[in-house]
Amino acid sequence: MDDITDGGFAMTKFIFVTGGVVSGLGKGITSASLGMLMKARGFRTTNIKIDPYLNYDAGTMNPYQHGEVFVLDDGGEVDLDLGNYERFLDTSLSFDHNITTGKVYSAVIEKERRGEYLGATVQVIPHVTNEIKDRIRRIARDYDVVVVEIGGTVGDIESMPFLEAARQMQLEEGGDNVAFVHVTYVPKLRVVGEQKTKPTQHSVKELRSLGIQPDVIVARSEDPLEESARRKISLFTNVPDEAVISAHDVEDTYEVPIMLEREGLARYLTGRLNLPEREPDLDDWRGMVEKYKSLEDTVEIAVVGKYVKLADSYLSIKEALKHSSVASDVKVKIRWVEAEDLERGGFSLLEGVDGIIVPGGFGARGTEGKMMAIRYARENDLPFLGICFGFQLTVVEFARNVLGLKGAHSTEIDPQTPYPVVDLMPEQRDLDRLGGTMRLGAYPVHVKPNTLARKLYGREIVYERHRHRWEVNPDYIERFEKAGLVFSGIAGDDERRMEILELPGHRYFIATQFHPEFKSRPMNPAPVFRGLVKAAKERKYGS
Ligand code: GLN
DSSP states (O other), X not given: OOSOOOOOOSSOEEEEEEEOSSSOSSHHHHHHHHHHHHHTTTOOEEEEEEEOSSSSSSTTOOHHHHSOOEEOXXXXXXXXXXXXXXXXXXXXXXXXXXXXXXXXHHHHHHHHHTTTTTTOOOOIIIIIHHHHHHHHHHHHTTOSEEEEEEOSOTTOTTTHHHHHHHHHHXXXXXXXXXXXXXXXXXXXXXXTTEEOOXXXXXXXXXXXXXXXXXXXXXXXXXXXXXXXXXXXXXXXXTOOGGGEEEEEOOSSGGGHHHHHHHTTHHHHHHHHTTOOOOOOOOHHHHHHHHHHHHOOOEEEEXXXXXXXXXXXXXXXXXXXXXXXXXHHTOEEEEEEEEHHHHHHHGGGGGTTOSEXXXXXXXXXXXXXXXXXXXXXXXXXXXXXXXXXXXXXXXXXXXXXHTSOOTTOEXXXXXXXXXXXXXXXXXXXXXXOOSTTOSEEEEEEEEEOTTSHHHHHHOSSEEEEEEEESOEEOGGGHHHHXXXXXXXXXXXXXXXXXXXXXEOTTSSSEEEESSOGGGGOBTTBOXXXXXXXXXXXXXXXXXX
């Protein structure tokens, strides 16, 4: 899977990343950065995320709970941290890289039903912990270094079996092959202006009571860690001074690996794990970050959605815009617009933007507002990108306002609509459950020649990631095309499915049934995002 073939280490090295004090400290970014710093040293490296919830996967979860649901090539619906890993390590992961309590328990129960435990009483230790270790080791086979992030906070009931499995692995794999990194929070009290280490001390105490002595403390703080705080943490947690890493706030998450490299995180861990010390190759990454920070021109892009109050719900879109920003030499400022506010406040909320994105989504709330935004972009020659539900609503908007099909809709929102321009495929109509019934993951898309899409992709067949049930109704396609809408991408595995639409004559108007944001990478932005940012820039500054 990875392209670096150095290898030659007898044993895989495991680095477990745990969290203390509070959640939301950026453990995911720390883990992604650590993986990247190891990969940049030429070690074959991958990351695993453990989510200690009982859900089997992230598929049925509302974005308000954990942020966006990320989708992998193999169709796995996973935690958004896997998106961070893919972007930081520039790699593609599989569903197995997200281990949940739900997956572990259902495997254990299935084995019990098959009689595989030979009459034993099935218990958390050893059966659940063995299942966890097996899953981690199965992935480890092809790698020199595996970074395993354990979600949640040490002390949570849910994460106990995972911490226990990690503890056992240190014994079984040998002390030189397993290390623990504990990410904690060091608050600064305004009144005394002093960094407080007590919460860190307590959470390390908790970790040690589970039999785990951390090798490294990553101290998250607003400002760089003061020397006195570092010494105190070292003394009370039994971690050497140099292994107490300051991870203070930085402007952008892509700066984190550079900061952690400066702080010596990976250098310390290679020593601790008996790996050869090497200089990491971070030139390209540094160049990218420097360029991003130096951009002066700015365009503003509105993202019109229904989960905009939690920016993590659209994390990959945010990132894809950043990647396109670097590629197009212009900073992108995002204006988050709640679709329902648009319904109430009219078009004024979109005034002054240089481009519009209508992202994916589910359910009725905000759909009319999203269509207002689409219409506004279409009629004002404003660069526009619609994604998944945004693609489907573009079709509905066009049906209503160009074809004059009053009441046209997607049957997801209005099952009684007289014009079901977006509908389920006949074979999909008997749905009785929500989990496991979607078209998920990477499928081939045929991109038609002489179209905007073809110009953007430069290729006839592309693989993009999907997450949807509904489709453009094939019965209406001819009418759409007669009225000037072009379907420039068709599913490679099923000609009935429309994948990309565009509007010739418009400055930039494109929508995709798939989610291009999931494959966007810092050095390799998703073409349709890059095109949007470029068009917005040209509109504002000229070409
Ligand atoms: N709700 C739509 C469908 O299921 C779109 C899904 C999405 O935007 N991810 O087809």
